[in-house]
Amino acid sequence: MNQPIGVFDSGYGGLTVLREIVRKLPQYDYVYLGDNARTPYGTRSFDTVYQYTLECVQHLFDQGCRLVVLACNTASAKALRNIQQLDLPIVAPDRRVLGVIRPTTEVIGTYSKTGHVGVLATRGTVTSESYVVEIEKFFPELQVFQEACPMWVPLVENGEYASAGADYFVKQHIDRLRAQSPRIDTLLLACTHYPLLYDKIRQAAPAEVTIVSQGTIVAESLANYLQRHPEIEAQCSKHGRRTFLTTDSTDDFDRQATVFYGEAVQSQHLAL
Structure with missing residues (x-):
């Protein structure tokens, strides 16, 4: 039976996470779903993001996925908790949905020497306060400063990165964040699109500042999760297959996905 691991994002950004997951765990089958027709999620309300995310998670369940990773910070911030606590126990008690926020917040404090960390994210993620709340649980001594970067996703998705x-726009937001605290020595890229702006961010930030992307962290966390939950791991099919679904144009998706994923993909259209 084909039971791939599902990976969901509102658009293309989650492909930067999938790329690292596949690099770490190439043996598994994966289905990636990009809700490109309704992106961006970052500017939408909590209720809308929750409904959209739940709908897409259900589609991945329909594809046979027992485990779904929300490779989207906005969906992780606005929808994950409700899906885990309210929906799964009723509609799919044998399925699991994970996010990208917790794995990142579990380790972010190990990167900082000054105890001052900056979070660069969409407005939706910043407004949710998810990173502030979650980091507090693991590193209560850290001071967390946030900066919403509403222009960064459009820059990336329009090929202007x-x-x-x-x-x-990169320098503007780095400067604004550092104005909150010159002692910030760690920048967390809390949006899966932002790794494509890494070179610009590196150039705009002081050399001594560490820049943290989520892909490798999430991949390592998923590997650990599967090791800790052999009952879930045993259900995941292992043929090295990759399937890509998009709710919008497959031609557009395939062209853009190559940039994010790092190799050519051939997607299928999913009608919601």
Whole structure:
């Protein structure tokens, strides 16, 4: 029976997470679902993000997925808790849904020497306060400063991430964040699109500041989760297959996905 691991994102950004997961755990089958027709999620209400995410998770369950990773910070911030606590016990008690926020917050404190950490994210993630709340649980001594970067996702999705125009918006938000505390020595890229802006962020930030992307952290966390839950791991099929679904144009998805995933993909359309 085909029981792949599902990976969900509102668009393309989750492909940067899937890339690292596949690199770490290549033996498993994966189904990636990008809700490109309704992206971006970052500007939408909690209720809307919850409904959209739940709908997409159900589609991944229909694909045979026993385990789904929300490779989207906004969905993890606005929908994950409700899905885990309210929906799964009723509609799918044998399925599991994980996010990207907890794995990151469990380790972020190990990167900082000053105890001042900056979070760069969408407005939706910043407003949710999810990172502030979760980091407090694991590293109560840390001071967390947030900066919403509403232009960064559009820059990436419009192919402008390497352009000179991106420099202005990247520097603007790095400067605003560091103005909150010059002692910030760690920057967390709390959006899966942001790794494509890494070179710009590295250039705009002081050399001594550590920049943390989520892909490798989430991949390591997933590996540990499967090790700790052999009953879930045993249900995951292992043929090395990759399936890509999009709710929008497959041509557009395939063209953009190559940039995020790092190799050519051939997607299928999913009608919601």
